[in-house]
Amino acid sequence: MNKRRIEFYVGLFVVLGLVCTIYIFVVLGEIDFIRDTRYPVYGFFTSVSGLKKGARVEMAGVEIGVVSNVMIDKERLLAKVELSINKNMTLSEDVIASVKTSGIIGQKYIDIAPGGSDVMLEPGQEIFNTESSLDIESLVRKFIFNTDKKSP
Amino acid sequence: MFTASLEKIGGITIRLFKSCGRLFLFFIRGFINAFILPIQFNKIIDQTWFIGAKSFFVIVLTAVFTGMVLGLQGYYSLAKFGSEAGLGAAVAMTLVRELGPVLTAIMVTARAGSAMAAEIGVMRVSEQIDALKTMHINPVRFLFTPRLIASVISLPLLTALFIVVGILGGYLSGSILLGINQYDYMDAVIKSVDIEDINGGFSKSFVFSVVVTTICCYRGYYTHLSSGFGARGVSLSTTNAVVQSCIFILIFDYIITFFLV
Amino acid sequence: MTAPLIQFVNLKKSFETQEVLKGIHLSIYSKEITAIIGKSGTGKSVLLKHIIGLIHPDSGEILINGEPVHLLSRGKIKAFQKELSYMFQDNALFDSMTIYENIALPLVENKYYKKNKIRDKVMDHIKELGLMGSEKKFPAQLSGGMKKRVALARALVTDPKVVLFDEPTTGLDPIRKKNVHTMIKEYQEKFEFTAVIVSHDIPDILNISQRIAMLDEGIIQFEGSKQDVLDSQSTIVNAFIRGEEALAKK
CATH class of the missing domain: 1.20.5 (Single alpha-helices involved in coiled-coils or other helix-helix interfaces)
Structure with missing residues (x-):
């Protein structure tokens, strides 16, 4: 040729x-070739069982960021989750971050419920109000042993 | 009887170590020559054409069908759990981490590796390698180094092609034939694959490119030592080259996966 | 007479269990044509490959200009080998390259000359050996005789001081054989190189060589000029020469 x-x-x-x-x-x-499209905030949870790096961060069901790191805080012995939130999205300091599940055995994600404060979270700050992932096992146990109270 | 079998085991072991040592030295010689100037541009381009560009359509064809099969199989498995939306994740992860690098390497072995072993083998038995020596041309540099460089360039590119086309194949069977929402599919593809998976996949294809080229060129180059002379020797070393390349691809695949996870 | 250019002293070589060379004593003198004759399979090619370093001896010594090879520095050996060239029995042309590329290869790879000079040199040899018009063909497209000429061109293109010919005329018809022999003789006189020819073309080879050595049973049975060969009383030499002659006359 x-x-x-x-x-x-x-x-x-x-x-x-x-x-x-x-x-x-x-x-x-x-x-990300353009590095600064997101900023980090942190949240501490008692349990983030099943939550993985790269999981969605949602507000009102719309994606506003991703989980960029999941680690253990050695002093407080809590799970420390780094959330990368889109730059154009500002969060007030009293938002509530909770670990949720899509579907019954689906993937874990972080849901952020909006707050009412005028003070906004700065990059690198901590979300104080957190709810850990639902432990189905303990939920079921609670349900079984509390039946007498709930019955009329 | 007892000593005879011991002798046999000993003989096999010695031969095995000898050929391992020769293989390693062969690789080192080729590798060092890659950094000795002048760089053999023309030969590298010719070999990239042969190893890479000519494998293009084979890889595309293999990748489309692999992707489509993954789409079908994944769909029926996932449908049992009601999570068809995760099909993209299954297809993409399998392709990026495993099938992309491995199948590309095996196709390249079948297409180009066998040809390398046969061509160099024929050159050995028809004294062309000796002729190179008499002209003061280093045969390892002349024959092996350009092929090694061309493979190291081509294989990762072919792997990337395989992965992209494979994902497209999964899309064809998953979304178009079986009707999974196409945004779900692509979303799952993008979300599931991490940069670590991609790095792992590409490191595999780098290692495979070195393994395949070294084994195939080595088999051809030392045809006279392992398989004997003549057409029979060449055919034997070509077969050995392909079989051993495939085995070593799978062995290295396991080792790399083991260390990456 | 001056010291021989290449000298073999008690050279021995075995392959696995078969002893091929059993103590060779042979001298090759500068600017002469030395012919090594003998039956097929007696190790003539093996002997020739020792000179260029493709095969190394089990024991014994090769002297270059009177100095043993193992005492020479690597650089000196390299320098000596650069002046050698070898024409293979089966030509060993590179079948993936064109005739032009084949002949030019030793020059191109070793960067002996600039591009234009290489082109001129190669074209000169192509013209002289009557290969015009086939420089873009591949070896497989040529006849046996033409391949021989390509191999000859490739061996001569580097202007070697010593050319080793391994049966340059096998597989050629008698006319082409004569042609190759005259060609070698002409070139040898023109460029004054030392030639070593392995052959069994009796009597043609006797006419062009100054020295003849006969190899049989792993040792040199006879060494001398053409006249010495014809006058030889040795039964082995006589049997070989007469046998070949008788066949040639038929």
Whole structure:
């Protein structure tokens, strides 16, 4: 085959391959080339069982950010969750963050209920009001042992 | 009887270690030559054309069907739990972490690896490698290094192509044939794959590219030592090259997955 | 006479259990054509490959200009080997390259000359060996005789001081054989290189070589000029020469 043609096809192949690679890294891997589209806030939970990095953060069912890190706070022995909230979304300091489940065995996500305060959360600050994930097992136990109280 | 079998085991062990050592030295020689100037641009382009560009359509075809099968199989498994919406996640994770790198490497072995072993093997048995030596051309640099570089360039690109086309294939069978909401599908694809998964997938394809090229070129280059001369020797070393490449792809796949998880 | 360019002293080589060379003593002198004759399978090619370093001896010594190889520095050996060139029995042309690329390869890869100079040099050799018009063909498209000429061109294009020919005429018809022999002789006189030819073309080879060595049973049975060969009383030499001659006359 002609040398120029070989070079043409190699070039085409490399370009197409690179387009696919970039697509995978940017769209699937969610690398942010523009770093500052989100800002971090933190929340402490007694249990975030099942919550994973990359999970959605919602307000009124609309996605406003992602969970960017889940770790343990060694002093308070609580789960420390880093939430990356979209820049255009400001949260007041009395919002309530709760771990919720979509569907009965579905994925965990963080729901944020809006607050009424005029003081807004600054990047890096902490959400004070948190609700941990629902423990179905203890819920069922509570339900069984409390039946006599609820019955009329 | 007893000593005879001991001798046999010993002989096999010694031969195994010898060929492992030779394989490793062969790789080192090729690797070092990649950094010795001048860079062999023309040969690298020719080999990239052969290993990469010519594998394009095979990879696209394999990827479409792999994606479609993953879509179908995943759908029927997930439908049992009522979570069809997660199909995109299943397809994308499988492709990025596992099937993309592995199937691409195996297809490249079948298409280009066998050809490498056969071509270099023929050059060995028809004394072309000796002829290179008499012309003071380093045969490892001349034959192996350009193929190694071309593979290291081509395989990750082909893997990326495989993953993207595979996800598209899953979309074809999942969304268009089985009617999963296309936004759900793409959302699950995007949400499920982490940067770690992608890094893992690409590191696999880098390792596979080195493994496949080294084994295939090594088999061809040392045809006279392991398989004998003539057409039979070449055919034997080609078969060995393909079989051993595939085995080592799967072994390394396990090792890398083990360390990544 | 001056010291021989290449000298073998008690050289031995075995492959697995078979001892091929059992103590070779042979001298090759500068600017002469030395022919190594003998039956097929007696290790003539093996002997030739020792000179260029493709095969290393089990024991014994190779002297270059009177100095043992193992005492020479790597650089000196490299420098000596750069002046060698080898024409293979089966040509060993690169079948994925065109004729032009084949001949140009040793020059291109070693960067002996600038691009234009390489082109001129290669085209000169193509013209001289009558290969015009086939420089863009591949080896598989050529006849046996043409392949031989390509191999010859490739061996000569680097202007070597020593050329080793491994049966340059096998598989050629008698006319082409004569052609190749005259070609070697002409080139040798023109460029004054040292030639070592492995052959069994009796008597043609006797006419072009200054020295003849006969290899049989792993040792050099005979070494001398053409006249020495014809005058030889040795039964082995006689049997070989007469046998070949008798066949040639038929």
